[in-house]
Amino acid sequence: MSQRTDSEKSQLHMERVEQANQALEQAVKSIAEDGYRLGYHLMPPAGWMNDPNGLIYWNGEYHVFYQHFPYESKWGPMHWGHAKSKDLVHWEHLPIALAPSEDYDSGETGGYGCWSGSAVDYNGVLTLVYTGHVDGRTPMEVQCLATSTDGVAFNKSVANPIIGAAPEEGGFGFRDPKVWQHDGQWYMVVGYGKDGLGKVLMYTSSDLLTWRYLGVAAESDGTMGDMWECPDLFPLGDGDDHVLVISPMNMGATKTMYLTGKLNYETGKFDYRYAERLDDGFDFYAPQTLVDGLGRRILLGWMNIWGAQMPEQVDGWMGAFTLPRELTLAEDGTLRMQPVAELAALRKGREFVDRQVIPAESIVSLAAIQGDQLELIAVFNTKGSSEEAVFGLLIRCSEDGSEYTEVSYSVAEHTLRVDRTRAGAGEAGVSEAQVEPMEDGSIKLHLFVDRSSLELFANNGVKTITNRIYPNGDSLGVKLFARHGEACLESLDAWKVSL
CATH class of the missing domain: 2.115.10.20 (Glycosyl hydrolase domain; family 43)
Structure with a gap:
């Protein structure tokens, strides 16, 4: 040839x-x-x-x-x-x-x-x-x-x-x-x-x-x-x-x-x-x-x-x-x-949750914050939380509470986790990262949710956790929670995000 x-x-x-x-x-x-x-x-x-x-x-x-x-x-x-x-x-x-x-x-x-x-x-x-x-x-x-x-x-x-x-x-x-x-x-x-x-x-x-x-x-x-x-x-x-x-x-x-x-x-x-x-x-x-x-x-x-x-x-x-x-x-x-800063252009309709104490063993529904395309910035104060507290957010929650992705922080262990055990279809498993509180004792969780993905930036990018999740289309809820002790939420900003 x-x-x-x-x-x-x-x-x-x-x-x-x-x-x-x-x-x-x-x-x-x-x-x-x-x-x-x-x-x-x-x-x-x-x-x-x-x-x-x-x-x-x-x-x-x-x-x-x-x-x-x-x-x-x-x-x-x-x-x-x-x-x-x-x-x-x-x-x-x-x-x-x-x-x-x-x-x-x-x-x-x-x-x-x-x-x-x-x-x-x-x-x-x-x-x-x-x-x-x-x-x-x-x-x-x-x-x-x-x-x-x-x-x-x-x-x-x-x-x-x-x-x-x-x-x-x-x-x-x-x-x-x-x-x-x-x-x-x-x-x-x-x-x-x-x-x-x-x-x-x-x-x-x-x-x-x-x-x-x-x-x-x-x-x-x-x-x-x-x-x-x-x-x-x-x-x-x-x-x-x-x-x-x-x-x-x-x-x-x-x-x-x-x-x-x-x-x-x-x-x-x-x-x-x-x-x-x-x-x-x-x-x-x-x-x-x-x-x-x-x-x-x-x-x-x-x-x-x-x-x-x-x-x-x-x-x-x-x-x-x-x-x-x-x-x-x-x-x-x-x-x-x-x-990157340009992503802020996608924000639509800000919702704000002010400082509050989340009682131990409680789940707080955020009725005003729902969706499958969201940006969330949650700031918790470890100094105002119990030493044994585990706190965080539940994302893409179903109405009956059976489906969700859990984002948590353990004060005692200084461990950030994303748990996909109940996230829907696809892989399960728990992602972990060691994260020290910032100088003022705060833990800042910046999340981007986009239908089948969850990206988490902790404490201004000190650690990131990136996971695909595959919940049902009607699992849209967002909740706060605390276990083993009360937790202090300083603030929560939320936006719907779209092109």
Whole structure:
């Protein structure tokens, strides 16, 4: 069989993209905009969505790409879906950007595709760097490049693959390139693993096509998984501190971590001094960040997790992203994640609950606050609560009280919990995080509820818990409660939220 010309390769890619777009257009017609469909989060028009890819602020707009299978609501040969926004709130879906079409990202079985990667602006050209994956191919994973001048139609580089193999054999994975620029030079980190240790490999380039391997930037201490997916290494704060975000494989309940420290650009070594779980919920994976025109470091994550039940699949779609979160770094090296300020534009009809004592073993219904799309900010005072008190909120409550998601804080244990035992369909389980009261003794719980999701930001983003929940459509109530002692609510602000 003769080799295809570059023109023929480009034509084939365009045809594959067009086929995928046509399939997606047909699938969208059967999607009902109710049930578990989210109201103000980014999700696929139809089909499957996982990792966020190619987050970038380009020509005054936010662009988000994502791992996408447009033909079914299950994982398949990966394409790159594409959406853009001017405000991080209202999203416009664009045509599919990448489809498998070449020997380095397409194959005979389902285990192939244009896997995760990132985006940069190279002299005004929107440039995607991604992993081509083909099961059974040697090597199985390579790094590739595609470009666009209009931000919609992309052409794969004739130089692909730009990195044709991992630096040594015997590794576990070689994927998810994240590229950025520093002092006029390009840098890339790639997820990798070997000898049971998750690692991040680092490369450098002057033109995005020819890459020089610098070495292992960071690796596990033996307790942080055996392969580090979706690495993202970036500066944060006023000094020279850097943060490395990873999604470690085979680390039990911990699905994402962040490490803070110093990066030596000459040697490619990242010396980290602090490592912690990034989000304490069940449904948070493969986060990626961008820097916008205001200089903010903004993160989005996949609001699902591998292996979980996914009730929305029967409706012809699967997957969603978290709300955009602004990252800041505290002096002690810990990370803060807060919902971006633009989300306040979604608020409708504020309700306010003033200071009150919640008696022990009581549940207080809030008749004025109901809905499946809500923002809540509850401030409790631990100094005014009993030492043994457990207090919090019940969200998406059914009228008979049998269905709800419980958000609680234990004063004695300093433990924040989200309990999905009675949350409806899907997975159950309890998410936990240790949270110390703020200096004045308060616990601030900032919640976003969106039909089948719950995102919790505690004490101004010191801890976050992200979970999918699948209650019945008529479970709309919100309640306060206290157990084992009385609790003091300082205030509760509530808004209905919608686009």
